[in-house]
Amino acid sequence: MFEILLVSRVLLLTVLLAGIIVIGTSTPAWAAQLDARINPNNDSSPFKMNYQKTVFIEYPNGGKVFDDLRGKEWTIAGTAGLTNPGVQELMDKLNNGIQADGSQARISDLNVTYDFHLKARNINTSIDYKVILEGTLTDYVITKDTQRTLVDLGWRGLSADGEIIIDDVEINIPITLLRDQEPEVYAILAGTNAEDILNKNLINADFILEQPLTNWHFLFDPTGINVDAGTFGLDEEIAGFVVSSWTMGESSIREGRQVERVFEAEVVSDETYIVRSVQSSDQGNLYTIGFGALDLLDDVEIAGVTPTPPEGYATTSTGDFPIFIVYGMAGVAAIAGIAFFFVSSRSLKNQQVGQQGIDPSNLVGYQTSASSGGYQTNRGEAQLRDDSDYQQTRSVYEETSQQSPPPPQTASPSAEEAACGCAASAEMGSECDCEMQGSCLCDGTCRCDANICKEQVRSMS
16 A cells, blocks of 8 residues: 555656746747846846737627628738837836836937738638837936945836737727727727736736745856857957846746636627737846845845855756756656556566466377478478367367358268179179279169169169
8 A cells, every 4th residue: 555655756756846847938029028138237128028918809600790801811910129219208107107116217219110911711810910129228326335236127017908009009098099990800809807807917926026036947157158149239358257147938947837818708799709819928038147036025026146156156046956857857756767666576576487378298299290202391280189178279160160050971882882883893802992993883772872783773673
């Protein structure tokens, strides 16, 4: 009982760990993806945010929506800088959100790229929404001295509410695209649960802020960043510094299982339509020059950055997580191996040992080949010396042959019948076979069974 329980626990741990690894290595298109490289030695650093969402309108039974969208495919795309009033409005909303989160950082420059694509099919229509923000972050350094620099990291939840119109295109509320481009379809969806789903803001990164940085995967490069200097806009003079990185978005023990966010609504009109909004889990990649140690300041997450890691610091991840995974997987493999050999040993002990089936000492061989001219093959068969084990080895086909009635046999003529068949041949000193000799003479007392003799007897009677 103990062995079965041990094997069950090993299998459960193995499946759980494999599931985490498989889920953690899958990378779908992210809903909100942050990529920022912070240089605490500069007053500004670049950042990039990518927002994506897909909306499906399904019409399995056809209907007016299908008729309105049949065969349609179009794309609306564009790019705008800070001179655009819509971009200025968006930057103001982002900065207001950062301030509301308690951060002192600010966005000083912003560029917006948007791309919306609609494609109609026979059973559904998909609308892909994509907005990319690229800009410059400033005022993220809280304080700096010769030992350490405090960097503000509470600005990363870049979200905006309400409509954002750039070049007469609304880029934040998904349903407004249908309102402006497909008014007939919008009229069917307006006032339903589908409208509530499509009113959710596209520019939303709240989850990136809500996931504490202590749950993010932490790594640092202790060999210097001379290879990656160009990504920070720096030259090779910074060689010798370390680079810290925090990443999120993978399913793990720290972050939990990351799943896509799906919202679905049913619309009943002339037909029943299904509207589904799909967003994958968010992802964040945050880098800073120097070794970053996380802390809190007035409930805002910050990093104390030093040029080099503390003396004796050797781990390359938050806490001891990688070491736990490496040794944990090795331990699980060792336990699984022990359990496998244990179960195999038990199985071998339960198997029968020794000769199975017919004992070769009870077999005897005999030759079955025949010679042909000067050539003879060495062919033979084996049979049981006795029939003691016949019931164990007999063929199932023998039962059928034994149960079926034997074929009728024709009685062969006796020696007397053969002898009296031909009187003339008897005088010559040889017995005549009535079946083989067609000209033999038979008398009336002949009782031979051969047909030719019977005919002779009848003719003489």
